[in-house]
Amino acid sequence: xxxxxxxxxxxxxxxxxxxxxxxxxxxxxxxxxxxxxxxxxxxxxxxxxxxxxxxxxxxxxxxxxxxxxxxxxxxxxxxxxxxxxxxxxxxxxxxxxxxxxxxxxxxxxxxxxxxxxxxxxxxxxxxxxxxxxxxxxxxxxxxxxxxxxxxxxxxxxxxxxxxxxxxxxxxxxxxxxxxxxxxxxxxxxx
Amino acid sequence: xxxxxxxxxxxxxxxxxxxxxxxxxxxxxxxxxxxxxxxxxxxxxxxxxxxxxxxxxxxxxxxxxxxxxxxxxxxxxxxxxxxxxxxxxxxxxxxxxxxxxxxxxxxxxxxxxxxxxxxxxxxxxxxxxxxxxxxxxxxxxxxxxxxxxxxxxxxxxxxxxxxxxxxxxxxxxxxxxxxxxxxxxxxxxx
DNA sequence: CTAAATACTTACTTATTAGTAAGTAACTCA
DNA sequence: TGAGTTACTTACTAATAAGTAAGTATTTAG
Numbered sequence: 001x002x003x004x005x006x007x008x009x010x011x012x013x014x015x016x017x018x019x020x021x022x023x024x025x026x027x028x029x030x031x032x033x034x035x036x037x038x039x040x041x042x043x044x045x046x047x048x049x050x051x052x053x054x055x056x057x058x059x060x061x062x063x064x065x066x067x068x069x070x071x072x073x074x075x076x077x078x079x080x081x082x083x084x085x086x087x088x089x090x091x092x093x094x095x096x097x098x099x100x101x102x103x104x105x106x107x108x109x110x111x112x113x114x115x116x117x118x119x120x121x122x123x124x125x126x127x128x129x130x131x132x133x134x135x136x137x138x139x140x141x142x143x144x145x146x147x148x149x150x151x152x153x154x155x156x157x158x159x160x161x162x163x164x165x166x167x168x169x170x171x172x173x174x175x176x177x178x179x180x181x182x183x184x185x186x187x188x189x190x
Numbered sequence: 191x192x193x194x195x196x197x198x199x200x201x202x203x204x205x206x207x208x209x210x211x212x213x214x215x216x217x218x219x220x221x222x223x224x225x226x227x228x229x230x231x232x233x234x235x236x237x238x239x240x241x242x243x244x245x246x247x248x249x250x251x252x253x254x255x256x257x258x259x260x261x262x263x264x265x266x267x268x269x270x271x272x273x274x275x276x277x278x279x280x281x282x283x284x285x286x287x288x289x290x291x292x293x294x295x296x297x298x299x300x301x302x303x304x305x306x307x308x309x310x311x312x313x314x315x316x317x318x319x320x321x322x323x324x325x326x327x328x329x330x331x332x333x334x335x336x337x338x339x340x341x342x343x344x345x346x347x348x349x350x351x352x353x354x355x356x357x358x359x360x361x362x363x364x365x366x367x368x369x370x371x372x373x374x375x376x377x378x379x380x
Numbered sequence: 381c382t383a384a385a386t387a388c389t390t391a392c393t394t395a396t397t398a399g400t401a402a403g404t405a406a407c408t409c410a
Numbered sequence: 411t412g413a414g415t416t417a418c419t420t421a422c423t424a425a426t427a428a429g430t431a432a433g434t435a436t437t438t439a440g
Contacts, residue, residue, distance in 0.1 A: 008387080026216040027302045029427060040389055045429065047387090098301060107357035108298035111288060112217040118361075125362055148380070153373050156366055160354035161347055167297035168350060171308075172315055176346055183343050190338070198417075219397060233418055235399065 009047045011037050013061060016054050021099035025055060025109045052114045059120050062102055063127060070131040080139020081185065084158075087132060088181060091162045095169045095177050103128070104163045129155050136188075145188040158184055199237045201227050203251060206244050211289035215245060215299045242304045249310050252292055253317060260321040270329025271375065274348075277322060278371060281352045285359045285367050293318070294353045319345050326378075335378040348374055 015036050019028035030044045030051065048054040073083045094101060106113065106121050132155035139145035147154045161180050169177035205226050209218035220234045220241065238244040263273045284291060296303065296311050322345035329335035337344045351370050359367035 022301055024214070024216065024298055024302070026214060027299060030429085031426075041428090042390080042430080043388055049429090051428070100298065103361075104294075104354065104357060105298060107354075107360055108214055108290065108295060109217060110357075110360045112213055121361055125358070148377070149373050153369050156355075156358075156370055157351055157373060160351045160358060160370060163357070164294065164297075164350035164354035165346075167294060167353070168315070168346075170297055170300045171293075171311055179343050180346055180350060183339050183347060187338070220399085221396075230419055231398090232400080232420080236416095236418065239399090241398070 008037065008039065008043065012044055012047055012054070013057060016058055017061070017102075018099075020055070020058065020105050021094065021102065022097070024105055025051075026112060052116060055113070055117050056120060059102070059106075059117060059124060063120075063124050066124065066127045066131065070127065070134075073131065073135060080135055080142065080144045081189065083135045084132075084139075084145075084185070084188070087135070088162065088184075091166050092177075092181065094166045095174050098170050100166050100170065101163050104167055107163075129159060132158060139188070146190065147188060198227065198229065198233065202234055202237055202244070203247060206248055207251070207292075208289075210245070210248065210295050211284065211292065212287070214295055215241075216302060242306060245303070245307050246310065249292070249296075249307060249314060253310075253314050256314065256317050256321065260317065260324075263321065263325060270325055270332065270334045271379065273325045273329075274322075274335075274375070274378070277325070278352065278374075281356050282367075282371065284356045285364050288360050290356050290360065291353055294357055297353075319349060322348060329378070336380065337378060 012033055015033050016028075019032065030041050033044050034041045044054075048057060069086070073086065076083065078086070091101060103121070103125060106117070110118065110121075129152070133151045136145065136147065136151040136154050140147065140151070149157070161184055165177045165180040168180075202223055205223050206218075209222065220231050223234050224231045234244075238247060259276070263276065266273065268276075281291060293311070293315060296307070300308065300311075319342070323341045326335065326337065326341040326344050330337065330341070339347070351374055355367045355370040358370075
C-alpha cells in the first residue's frame, strides 16, 4: 500500500448510512461500498464481518447520536418549539438528498433482517419516542405548546408524520413534506 | 401438464402483492413466487416479462381498486367518519400480517425502481390523497368532522400517520398503530 | 531488530439473481 | 384433423451477491 487511509472503518459507516437511507438495506452491496471508497470488497469484510454487522454498527451509531441529542435537549434552556425544531431538522435534511430516515428504511425491510437488528431497532425507536414525549410534556407544562392527546400519542403522531413525510417527498416532492412539517408546528403552537 | 391452473397470472399478482408488502420489492425474486405457486421461474416470466412489468401491473391494480373505492365513497350516503373508516380499514388489515402499504413499500425502494413505475406511483398517491381530501371536505361541510388545516394538508397528515403507522407496528407492535388510528378519528370528531 | 498485529489485496467459492431459448402438452377453431 | 395458440417446463446464461482463505505491505512494540 502506498497511501494508508486515515479511517476506512468510519468511511464505510458513512457510506453505509448514506446507502441505507438512499437505496435501502437490500439494495446495496459490499461491492457498492468498496467501489465508492476505492477499496476492495474484502476490505469491507475486514472491518465488518458481514452486512448484518455493518447494520448493527450503524444502528448503534444512531442510538449513540440520539442519546447525545436527548441529553443536549434535557440540559438546554431552549424552548420546546426550538427543541422540536432540532429534532425535525435531520428529516428536512434527508429530504434534500431524496433519502429517508433509518427507522423507515429498516421498517420497510424489517421482515428480511436478522434478529439481532430487529431487537436493537426497538431501543432506537423507544429512545426517539421518549425524547419527543419529554419535550412535548415540558412544552405543555410551560404553556408553550398545546395538544389534546397524551404526550406519548402526540409523539407517535409527529414521528409518523415525519417518517412518512420524507418518504412521500421522494415521490411527490419536498412541497408535501414542508406542508406536513409546518402544519405540525402550527398545530402545537395553537 | 396434468392439471391446468385456473388463473396463474392472477395468482402471481396475488403473491407479488403479498411479497412486496411483506418483504419489499428488492427482497423477493421470481424464484420465490414460483416456489410459492409450485410453478417454474420461467412461467412467471411468461406472464410478466420482467420484474418491472409485474410491479407495473401491481400498481395498475391498486389504481383500479382505489378508483373503484373513490367512486363508491362518492356515491355512498355513508357519513364522513364511516367513509374514512373504509379508507383506514386496509391499513389495519396490513398490520395483522406484518405488512406495509404499497406506497410506503415503493417509497422505500424508490431510488432503485425503473422510471416507468416512478411516474405511475405518482398517480396512485394523487388518487388516494384526493379521495381523502374530498371525504374530509364533505364531512366538514356537514359539520360531521372538524379540522383547522386545509383539507389537502389534513389528508397528508392522515396518510402519513397511517403509512408510517403500519411500518412502526412491525417493530413495536400493533398497539402503537391502534393508538394512532384512534387518535386520528378522535381528533376529527372533536 | 524482529515478531506480531493491522489493514488491506488477490483470487477465489457458492448461491442467487433476472432473464432467455427451445421444447412440449393440451386446448381451440376452421 | 391438423395448424395454430396458450401455458407452461427444461435447461441454460451472465451478472451479481455475500463471504473466505491466503498472501502482502506497513506499522507498532518489546
